[in-house]
Amino acid sequence: MQGVVTGNMMDTPLLIIDLLDYARQQFPEQEIVSRRIEGDIHRYGYQDCWHRSCQLAHVLDQLDVRQGDCVASLAWNTYRHMELYYAVSGVGAVLHTVNPRLFSEQIQYVIEHAEDTYVFVDLSFVPLLEQIQDQLPQVRGYIILTDEAHMPSTSLPHVLCYESLLQDKPNAYTWPRLDENQASSICYTSGTTGNPKGVLYSQRAMVLHAQATVSKHLLDLDTDSVLLPMVAMYHASAWGAPYAAPLAGCKLVLPGSGMDGASMWELIRDEAVNVGLGVPTIWLTLHNYLSEQGITDVPLARVCVGGAASPLGMVKTYAERYQVYWQPIWGMTETGPLATSLPPTPAIMALPKDERYELQTTAGKAAFGVQMEIFDGNDEPVAHDGEQTGELRVRGPWICSRYFKNDDLSSFPNGWLATGDIAVIDKHGHMRVVDRKKDVIKSGGEWISSLEIENIVSAHDGVNECAVIGVKHEKWDERPLLLVVLNKGTQADADDILAHLQGKIAKWWTPDAVVFVDELPKTGTGKVRKNELRDKWFHFLQQ
Amino acid sequence: MQGVVTGNMMDTPLLIIDLLDYARQQFPEQEIVSRRIEGDIHRYGYQDCWHRSCQLAHVLDQLDVRQGDCVASLAWNTYRHMELYYAVSGVGAVLHTVNPRLFSEQIQYVIEHAEDTYVFVDLSFVPLLEQIQDQLPQVRGYIILTDEAHMPSTSLPHVLCYESLLQDKPNAYTWPRLDENQASSICYTSGTTGNPKGVLYSQRAMVLHAQATVSKHLLDLDTDSVLLPMVAMYHASAWGAPYAAPLAGCKLVLPGSGMDGASMWELIRDEAVNVGLGVPTIWLTLHNYLSEQGITDVPLARVCVGGAASPLGMVKTYAERYQVYWQPIWGMTETGPLATSLPPTPAIMALPKDERYELQTTAGKAAFGVQMEIFDGNDEPVAHDGEQTGELRVRGPWICSRYFKNDDLSSFPNGWLATGDIAVIDKHGHMRVVDRKKDVIKSGGEWISSLEIENIVSAHDGVNECAVIGVKHEKWDERPLLLVVLNKGTQADADDILAHLQGKIAKWWTPDAVVFVDELPKTGTGKVRKNELRDKWFHFLQQ
Numbered sequence A, B: 001m002q003g004v005v006t007g008n009m010m011d012t013p014l015l016i017i018d019l020l021d022y023a024r025q026q027f028p029e030q031e032i033v034s035r036r037i038e039g040d041i042h043r044y045g046y047q048d049c050w051h052r053s054c055q056l057a058h059v060l061d062q063l064d065v066r067q068g069d070c071v072a073s074l075a076w077n078t079y080r081h082m083e084l085y086y087a088v089s090g091v092g093a094v095l096h097t098v099n100p101r102l103f104s105e106q107i108q109y110v111i112e113h114a115e116d117t118y119v120f121v122d123l124s125f126v127p128l129l130e131q132i133q134d135q136l137p138q139v140r141g142y143i144i145l146t147d148e149a150h151m152p153s154t155s156l157p158h159v160l161c162y163e164s165l166l167q168d169k170p171n172a173y174t175w176p177r178l179d180e181n182q183a184s185s186i187c188y189t190s191g192t193t194g195n196p197k198g199v200l201y202s203q204r205a206m207v208l209h210a211q212a213t214v215s216k217h218l219l220d221l222d223t224d225s226v227l228l229p230m231v232a233m234y235h236a237s238a239w240g241a242p243y244a245a246p247l248a249g250c251k252l253v254l255p256g257s258g259m260d261g262a263s264m265w266e267l268i269r270d271e272a273v274n275v276g277l278g279v280p281t282i283w284l285t286l287h288n289y290l291s292e293q294g295i296t297d298v299p300l301a302r303v304c305v306g307g308a309a310s311p312l313g314m315v316k317t318y319a320e321r322y323q324v325y326w327q328p329i330w331g332m333t334e335t336g337p338l339a340t341s342l343p344p345t346p347a348i349m350a351l352p353k354d355e356r357y358e359l360q361t362t363a364g365k366a367a368f369g370v371q372m373e374i375f376d377g378n379d380e381p382v383a384h385d386g387e388q389t390g391e392l393r394v395r396g397p398w399i400c401s402r403y404f405k406n407d408d409l410s411s412f413p414n415g416w417l418a419t420g421d422i423a424v425i426d427k428h429g430h431m432r433v434v435d436r437k438k439d440v441i442k443s444g445g446e447w448i449s450s451l452e453i454e455n456i457v458s459a460h461d462g463v464n465e466c467a468v469i470g471v472k473h474e475k476w477d478e479r480p481l482l483l484v485v486l487n488k489g490t491q492a493d494a495d496d497i498l499a500h501l502q503g504k505i506a507k508w509w510t511p512d513a514v515v516f517v518d519e520l521p522k523t524g525t526g527k528v529r530k531n532e533l534r535d536k537w538f539h540f541l542q543q
């Protein structure tokens, strides 16, 4: 042959709508169960979801939403939000899942920045929009995600009712065959400084991510799985659950706004949920609720936990008290979000318990498609020896290559995404985040891993949760301070806690002080606000 | 936004070499076991396979193989062939897996047509090349897949020894980041008339196909699988097993040239094979061997069977005698090849036996990514009602869009591949091939499904295998003739066999005659040569 030749395979794009099309053909009756904002439980099958997504596509046409237009959602995890996921991306528009936990100026900023044409909004978030409605001139209308009977009275202009719009639409639709690299959705991630930055996903990225998610490398989902995403559909697409579930044909349980222990448990029990998805705090909330109620017998087989490091204490509690496998995952809004995990393979389950628990506090291994490396300060990759730390960088078809309408490429050196996580990789490929770059404690020029200390403290019987932060120190520049929330009714003093650390970390890593607090401040997605803690406690050791 | 926007995801290609890269990182010690042409059993891990593929890439550089060049293999299923799969496609060249079962003029034709630069050949096929060596001027050299000690004396020009070439090469290689649509490999499919036609696969197609293959929709492979592909690596890439196995991290057992019952059983027993891949004839061969030996206790959990319809008799025998699930699959060289299957999900296994066996004689359901429709004579899709037949057409990212260097697009109407199979699809998506278009029997203007009759006859206790063909009839134009091979030591006459059909098919479908034969002629890939049978028996009813 003469030079490079293209294969003779069909040029068939990887499209999000095909995931739902597959499910409605293969698993028409498989259920999507939602706790509605209106209060009741709603259930229907993938076929119904397909039909209503088709109706919604007709609505979008009627509203003159065009390919490439952004359409916002401000919504909890429900079937209606799921319909938006498919219909908006399906017609070639871009679904902007707005995080209602942002400050109202930020919400205004992201809606403007994405140039959202319409906002689909849950009843609970109407007041939030009313506050900023005057600053959103480009929004052509607000669609309230409810039926006529539940429509609120509101000052919002151009208000429409979701169910009324859908009502008379045909339940079939001719979906366009889009380019697979076309943008499908956008999610903004808010740092501690500056404006939120948009991650613009593509059709291809979301389909490949869904395939990786259902595979044995990541969540290992199938028709027998009953999946409860306790991570919000407004945050990194609920870790892709709305795309993965139809592909796996699993039952999907959507918690609506019920993020408390009682609501969560009700769904888990009534729907026989066997796989949960959420940040560690969610599983701490569930554990606290179950402990109060004296419940230990749960249908869960696994909780898949990411968004923050997995504390050893929780890994153990879930294993020993509930017979639930705590499956760590790592990812970020910029990575699809799922990139690594540690599924309970027979080999993992055959390990001695303590070895297994220890592994479960890592982030697991990269899925096929994701490349990971650790880089030192000179931009050189370091060995995968479980010892050398550096910044984690990742690469792959569902990894962000730049922020939306943003020329700052500093997070994207040489075709990698620099994650801002400090990590190690061992020789088997297990990755462990030892700190966020911005949370790193530098004592006398040397690093101390706050996550490692937290991990050990979390396994102390009396500890409910904890955080380690770096605070000002005259001599060492920074020293670690340990903040602890005790279990209800437990007594422990600083010495008990520090004794528990002895022999498990280098002596000079030992926190200079322990402070007992009632709770730790959290972000809307359940992560500890370390910057807030640092602001508050920064001069503690100097007082 | 203004018009269509491309997502901000990394433009990372899907490349074949990354499958092996993944395996050598994640499952370095997982074994590839081969029966060598030299006679012994060879075993090594994915890491070794990676290192030797790197060495082979250096050899290809040394031989001045360039991107887009075709490189031929004439080889059995062994680790060396596997190395060719990765190294040749990895450097951006195109691996042409030549089918040694073709007539020698056809072999000469395909090597010329693909413009192969080098031929890598197993010891067994050297004589075959010697016959045509004078007609292959563009071939620059022949590399014999063996070591110095086993080099044959041969009249082939420019002969090199595989192991000697690899010996001193570095075991790391910088693989180029290719375009994912670049051609990776080519396989020729031979019809009954005309020259063989080339299917030119791409990197992307093979990676997406591998992901589908390991998924629960198709072969459901993981680290506990021990996979024995009894389908040749020279025929439709051994159904993609060399790509899927590293992705799944499963143990791969390669049978070399040992396609007989005894060799097969030896590997299954010694390596604890739990998943087999092959055409029905292979499993008939194994069954005949096991019956002779009185063996019923086998490590196999599943045999995955495609290339021809699954006969009810075999489905039952494997279930009841061996406790092995017969997993039907459908595909063709033009479709990657895998497109549909029926994995043993809990739902399938919970069905009443007879219902399940019946389903196992269909071809199962389409994997995510593959679209299927049945078209009538007017090019209109017919309903999925399990009744209406028509030509099966398929579409998807690993489906052929045209033949290589061939302007005849008659098999590719409107962006579909017309498969030449007559099929039905039921409302749950189960597809059943009722005949090859060219094998269809037309009696008095109406179709008779030869496969359906064969299916029922195969379940008769005395029947080893059978075939139904259409033969000339004065009044009805064609009528069905049934050819039967009885089990050894069994006696049965035509009336017994026809009685078994009674009530199970329409009366007018009953074959006009039954002929007992010693064997059925097969193609190199184990399919019954119906055209040969027709030639021989065409005038039987007129005599």
Ligand SMILES: Nc1ncnc2c1ncn2[C@@H]1O[C@H](COP(=O)(O)O)[C@@H](O)[C@H]1O
Pocket (backbone or CB within 6 Å): B189, B236, B305, B306, B307, B308, B309, B310, B328, B329, B330, B331, B332, B333, B334, B337, B362, B363, B419, B420, B421, B433, B436, B525
């Ligand atoms: N499960 C199946 N049932 C019936 N025929 C099959 C099946 N799988 C493959 N085939 C036949 O094999 C052909 C492909 O042959 P090949 O390209 O040589 O692999 C298909 O077009 C079908 O006619």
